[in-house]
Amino acid sequence: MPKKRVVIVGGVAGGATCAARLRRLDEQAEILLFDRGPYVSFANCGLPYYVGNVIRDEEKLLQATPALFKDRFNIEVRTQSEVLSINREARNITVRDIMKGREYTEPYDELVLSPGAAPIRPKWPGAHLPGIFTLRTIPDSREIREWIDSRNPRKAVIVGGGFIGLEMAENLIHRGIAVTIVEMANQLMPPLDREMAEYARLHLIAHKVRLSLGDGVTGFESSANGGLIVHTQAKAVFEADLVVLAIGVRPETGLARNAGLEIGERGGIRVDKTMRTSDPHIWAIGDAVEVKGRMSGEFELIPLARPANNQARIAADAICGRDVQYRGVLGTAVCGFFGLTAAMTGATEKALRRAGTVDFEVVYLHPTQHVTYYPGAHPIHLKLLFRKPDGLVLGAQAIGEAGVARRVDVIATAIQMGATVFDLEDAELCYAPQYGAAKDPVNLAGMIAANVLRGDVELAPWDKLNSRQALLLDVREVHEHHTDAIPGSRNIPLAQLRSRLNELPRSGEIWINCGIGQRSYYACRILRQNGFRARNLSGGAQTYKVLYPLQ
Numbered sequence: 001m002p003k004k005r006v007v008i009v010g011g012v013a014g015g016a017t018c019a020a021r022l023r024r025l026d027e028q029a030e031i032l033l034f035d036r037g038p039y040v041s042f043a044n045c046g047l048p049y050y051v052g053n054v055i056r057d058e059e060k061l062l063q064a065t066p067a068l069f070k071d072r073f074n075i076e077v078r079t080q081s082e083v084l085s086i087n088r089e090a091r092n093i094t095v096r097d098i099m100k101g102r103e104y105t106e107p108y109d110e111l112v113l114s115p116g117a118a119p120i121r122p123k124w125p126g127a128h129l130p131g132i133f134t135l136r137t138i139p140d141s142r143e144i145r146e147w148i149d150s151r152n153p154r155k156a157v158i159v160g161g162g163f164i165g166l167e168m169a170e171n172l173i174h175r176g177i178a179v180t181i182v183e184m185a186n187q188l189m190p191p192l193d194r195e196m197a198e199y200a201r202l203h204l205i206a207h208k209v210r211l212s213l214g215d216g217v218t219g220f221e222s223s224a225n226g227g228l229i230v231h232t233q234a235k236a237v238f239e240a241d242l243v244v245l246a247i248g249v250r251p252e253t254g255l256a257r258n259a260g261l262e263i264g265e266r267g268g269i270r271v272d273k274t275m276r277t278s279d280p281h282i283w284a285i286g287d288a289v290e291v292k293g294r295m296s297g298e299f300e301l302i303p304l305a306r307p308a309n310n311q312a313r314i315a316a317d318a319i320c321g322r323d324v325q326y327r328g329v330l331g332t333a334v335c336g337f338f339g340l341t342a343a344m345t346g347a348t349e350k351a352l353r354r355a356g357t358v359d360f361e362v363v364y365l366h367p368t369q370h371v372t373y374y375p376g377a378h379p380i381h382l383k384l385l386f387r388k389p390d391g392l393v394l395g396a397q398a399i400g401e402a403g404v405a406r407r408v409d410v411i412a413t414a415i416q417m418g419a420t421v422f423d424l425e426d427a428e429l430c431y432a433p434q435y436g437a438a439k440d441p442v443n444l445a446g447m448i449a450a451n452v453l454r455g456d457v458e459l460a461p462w463d464k465l466n467s468r469q470a471l472l473l474d475v476r477e478v479h480e481h482h483t484d485a486i487p488g489s490r491n492i493p494l495a496q497l498r499s500r501l502n503e504l505p506r507s508g509e510i511w512i513n514c515g516i517g518q519r520s521y522y523a524c525r526i527l528r529q530n531g532f533r534a535r536n537l538s539g540g541a542q543t544y545k546v547l548y549p550l551q
């Protein structure tokens with residue numbers, strides 16, 4: 001067999017992984033990796049923490065060097081080498097050596113594109129003024145650090161309240177800079193359902209981050225004192241000494257487009273299940289491609305490191321003739337800021353509604369990450385979505401100070417195995433007091449959902465609370481009801497319920513709430529077995545607090 005020449009464009013998450021996997025599968029192949037930047041295999045996910053001085057040593061961001069690639073994998077890496085074009089007929093690429101300013105061609109048998117995605121910098125007036133940054137590479141983070149070190153900025157505006165925006169907020173505050181986040185959507189973390197993102201909003205406010213939601217930036221200008229002025233659609237004006245644009249990324253498709261490769265409707269390079277593009281000798285992976293969502297079945301752009309790594313392995317395997325297929329992307333993601341963790345996997349309620357899906361149900365719960373008697377228990381606010389009537393798990397979102405990622409990872413794995421809520425209910429997970437509870441939050445989520453599907457309890461629709469015909473019954477203690485009653489609710493503490501059934505109407509429904517949905521579930525069971533039509537408000541007052549300020 002003649003030895004294969006595989007050329008890879010982009011040497012970070014996707015490209016470097018693909019190169020290393022190729023070598024493990026084919027010792028004979030000639031593998032060349034090009035990156036236009038000065039580094040390969042760097043930790044772009046660590047960049048916010050480098051800006052924030054949590055990671056102080058830049059070298060720590062380098063996971064591999066060209067020398068390591070050569071010595072360990074016999075892979076030739078050329079940095080500062082921009083691939084300018086692809087000649088599909090001749091099967092070669094044109095490369096510009098950025099340092100020497102010369103151009104040359106390199107032939108390939110197979111070409112892998114992993115050029116990533118570029119941060120969006122809209123054509124707003126002043127968008128290129130000094131002091132306005134995006135963050136994608138080590139040099140980008142170095143520039144922000146240098147700006148902070150030399151200018152000692154007092155105020156920063158972060159445009160965009162997504163995952164990177166929130167990580168940057170924490171890190172800039174860590175550097176002693178006051179932060180305002182301007183986000184066009186009416187919530188932070190737009191991929192999350194809005195009520196779950198509300199926990200993030202409250203937490204950021206508690207950490208003195210100023211928020212301007214539902215208002216888009218329109219432009220920037222220099223101020224008389226050498227700073228920047230940020231203008232918004234609502235005519236708000238923010239002063240800043242530093243601006244970070246974190247409003248998303250756009251797939252780098254220039255090379256692919258110019259080579260006539262198929263681009264999909266979401267704007268990413270279109271690939272098949274083996275990560276092959278519309279050209280049989282060109283493969284594409286990572287942030288630059290659009291892939292089918294596992295839950296939606298539609299093409300999606302999900303710029304995350306795990307899918308890029310997974311796709312890199314699939315492409316390498318397929319190039320080496322292995323029978324592999326990418327199973328699609330789930331969008332499992334996690335983000336931490338000021339001690340809070342928000343994580344999600346699979347479908348959100350808004351995505352399901354947007355797609356016109358109706359056969360699903362939602363439950364909220366607020367268990368602690370471990371037993372409450374062990375010190376340091378914190379609530380996890382968990383939302384589980386599942387299909388009716390079979391209970392297929394569709395998605396989950398969780399937010400809290402501890403134990404969040406573990407629960408979402410368990411549910412993500414369950415989703416990928418086609419699990420139902422009955423599987424979550426039954427799942428055997430590890431337990432000791434400092435780690436969890438004998439009924440883990442994942443089990444509880446499964447139990448609550450399974451109770452609904454088995455008909456043991458009916459849920460009251462939160463969105464109909466204000467238009468309900470039903471009696472609203474709060475079964476908490478009197479003092480709890482006094483503290484934060486849902487308007488219009490009547491209070492009968494759970495312990496008195498059995499003896500006060502005669503006070504309740506036999507006609508019409510009774511919607512029951514408590515603090516987090518547990519006592520109200522017990523109350524539902526009592527009432528239903530006594531012939532009442534009772535429904536539970538899942539998640540109780542805790543869910544009400546985040547759902548209803550938003551209505």
Ligand SMILES: Cc1cc2nc3c(=O)[nH]c(=O)nc-3n(C[C@H](O)[C@H](O)[C@H](O)COP(=O)(O)OP(=O)(O)OC[C@H]3O[C@@H](n4cnc5c(N)ncnc54)[C@H](O)[C@@H]3O)c2cc1C
Nearest residue numbers: 010012013014035036045082083115116286287303304305
């Ligand atoms: C600040 C930040 C934080 C992040 N945090 C997380 C996180 O916590 N979790 C997570 O899952 N994901 C995170 N991500 C996203 C994750 O880093 C990306 O999904 C992943 O790196 C994508 O891999 P990729 O190979 O497609 O692209 P990249 O890793 O971006 O690599 C693309 C490379 O291709 C090079 N290139 C492009 N065009 C050419 C060309 N024509 N010639 C030569 N070279 C070229 C680029 O210079 C770049 O080095 C973060 C990203 C950033 C920027």
